[in-house]
Amino acid sequence: MKRFAGETPIGRKRRARKMARLLADTHPDAHCELDFTTPLELAVATILSAQTTDVRVNQVTPVLFRKYRSAADYASADRAEMEAVLRPTGFFRAKTNSLISLGQELLASHGGELPGKLDELVKLPGIGRKTANVILGNAFGVPGITVDTHFRRLTNRFGWVREDDPVKIESLVADLIEKRDWTMLSHRVIFHGRRVCHARKPACGACTLAAACPSFGTGPTEAAPAAKLLKGPRARELAVAAGVDPELVPAAAVLASPDADES
Structure with missing residues (x-):
């Protein structure tokens, strides 16, 4: 963080x-990349998103949501039938347990009905603080900060925090950013992490945040190699937004899915 060494709290x-x-x-x-129409559907989709991609979850949930429409449907679900539907998401037995238990609770x-308060949501099976904030922000319109792997990585790279604990990161970022922006900030940071600021090799030379980022140089700073790292449609x-020739971006990068979560 030499670039902003000595930065004051107000400067940060x-x-x-x-x-x-x-x-x-x-x-x-x-935006939230999980498909849903009700708070319960979002809760279910978010539980299923653990250790898999949003794309994979969105492939499974249409079948799931047609079959299970209410808490009662999940509570009384046939375990073998639900496991068969959830198998493509991985950890399908544990996820089946969570969904049946969620319906029962x-x-x-x-x-x-799914409650709209953080302290009640986190007591439910399969719902931790991250999942609760996703639900609150996107289904109930209550501002929340979602600290996933991308958010944790980027806020540390940005020099906003020096912390690995998700709850502490959430609190620290909440002090930096106005509450009304929390939900959308979460989406934007996650989008940036998936499309630009990758875990192993961020596209520093094709990043709009370059001048304000203390970690500039973690990835290639030259336009040509950086542009090849950009992902998504x-x-x-x-x-272009970063002042880089768009012709440097290969067609494969445009077609690449930005949804692959990196550790």
């Missing part, structure tokens, strides 16, 4: 908010 806050604005400009398409304690637009 100003830089963080500037970076948040740049992220908003860079990823106007940022919702019936027993919440009248079959807007890869060439991302290059």
